[in-house]
Amino acid sequence: MxxxxxxxxxxxxxxxxxxxxxxxxxxxxxxxxxxxxxxxxxxxxxxxxxxxxxxxxxxxxxxxxxxxxxxxxxxxxxxxxxxxxxxxxxxxxxxxxxxxxxxxxxxxxxxxxxxxxxxxxxxxxxxxxxxxxxxxxxxxxxxxxxxxGLDGDTPLPPPRLNFSPAQLEAARQWLATWQQGAPDNFIIIGLGARRRQKQPSAEQVRRWADAALQRWGTPTVVVWTPGQRDNPLYPGDDELVAPLLAAPQPHIRPYSGSLQTVIGLIGLSRASLFPDSGLMHIASAAPGGVVGLFADRQNSADPDRWGPLGDRAIVLEAPHSVAELEDEAVLAALERHLHP
The missing domain is CATH 3.40.50.2000 (Glycogen Phosphorylase B;)
Known part of the structure; x- marks a missing residue:
């Protein structure tokens, strides 16, 4: 056949x-x-x-x-x-x-x-x-x-992605330039999403990264897409990440380079947090797992249909905007990945 x-x-x-x-x-x-x-x-x-x-x-x-x-x-x-x-x-x-x-x-x-x-x-x-x-x-x-011959009620296995040696090595080389970063001890927070309602604010990212350092000793990589928000092809996160770049902290390091390095970083991270996006699904296939952020299901993706799959995927949903999520709910979800 x-x-x-x-x-x-x-x-x-x-x-x-x-x-x-x-x-x-x-x-x-x-x-x-x-x-x-x-x-x-x-x-x-x-x-x-x-x-x-x-x-x-x-x-x-x-x-x-x-x-x-x-x-x-x-x-x-x-x-x-x-x-x-x-x-x-x-x-x-x-x-x-x-x-x-x-x-x-x-x-x-x-x-x-x-x-x-x-x-x-x-x-x-x-x-x-x-x-x-x-x-x-x-x-x-x-x-x-x-x-x-496939039964439509069969439980689905987790998604599969092979994190290549080249991707992982590119990530390790970038981490080697960051004094606080280590291949086995960091988390990722992603910013990129088609809709602003699904993106965390710079203030939220800073609070979550500060708490991660205090509670688990993990620095944070912030993954963002360069460019303006109104770009019709690839909406960028320049405006969103600007406060983090203007007041840098040693335990928070933004990254906006190649996709292959981003994938390697996801593969090495202890846990990831991403808005609804392709990177969220990639992180669901990583050993560290993902917390997926959703909001405004009436006008945006429904997590019941588009949520990440697998045992290493957790979904958090806000009624209208990710800004409505309580910090403790986000940190508790990360805790489940870091200390299962």
Whole structure:
């Protein structure tokens, strides 16, 4: 049996797919399992033993610009994937994705499995429309694989991410330049989030970092994205981090460098605290675990659907803004990771 799983989304979405890949491999150890990913999220599956091949396609648009070379790459890729003659192509999304469905049908699979809400796809002979009564995105994706023998009520294993030696070494080299930092004794507080309501304030970060040093002797790395808040492509945290940069403390060190170093830092940290983001999901796969911050579910991501998975994930939710969270609730969640 040959199966292609299409996953075009962001880093966190790809990570939420890894529990299902493990279950699928356990169910069909002899199957050929391919994942079609884009050049932004494919690395999440580096070294994943549950996948035979990750097929990477370039994004046609990147940083708002059209990449003509990517268009020709797509044409060649379509020809290759037609020749593969997949028994199943699965659109691994928790809801309908018309573009991904059209892409999957173009590969002429024996059967395409997808969520379908509109009428335009319902009567295609190769498409099997799936329905779901689940809340979490990973549970919804799991139900897509019922025709392949997976039970939609099976408990999901934790997400899987291989923290590479290069990522960990980059983090160690950066920590070596910080007198108070150590590879086995620091926590991370992240700032980056699409919505301001889900971000902690500089005052909260300082209070939490001070308490972490006093209670557990752990300095704090603050991960932030450079740039202005109104950047439509990559909202930055310059304004948010400015008070921390203006009054530096030896036990608080901001970092805004490469993503690979950030991932290495997450892999080495004793615990992480992140707003709802891709980095939050990465931290859920780290040994130290994560506290995920959510707020304003009426206008933003619902943690029941998008919360981090696994035994090392804790969710804290505020009604309207992370600023409403009590310090003791945040510190108690960190304590559960530091002293389980």
């Amino acid at each position: 040959k199966v292609l799983i299409i996953k075009r989304d962001k880093i966190g979405d790809m990570l939420l797919t890894t529990p299902i890949l493990k279950l699928l491999r356990q169910k069909h150890p002899q199957a050929t399992l391919h994942v079609l990913a884009n050049d932004y999220n494919a690395w999440v599956l580096d070294g994943n033993p549950d996948v035979d091949e990750v097929i990477v396609y370039p994004r046609v648009r990147h940083d708002g610009r059209l990449r003509l070379g990517a268009i020709f790459s797509h044409l060649a890729l379509t020809r290759r994937l037609k020749r593969e003659r997949y028994d199943y192509v699965v659109i691994a999304n928790g809801g309908e994705s018309p573009r991904a469905i059209r892409r999957g049908l173009s590969y002429r699979p024996g059967k395409l499995l997808a969520y379908v809400e509109s009428e335009r796809f319902r009567h295609h002979p190769s498409l099997q429309a799936i329905s779901s009564d689940k809340r979490h995105e990973s549970e919804r994706m799991l139900q897509l694989f019922a025709p392949l």
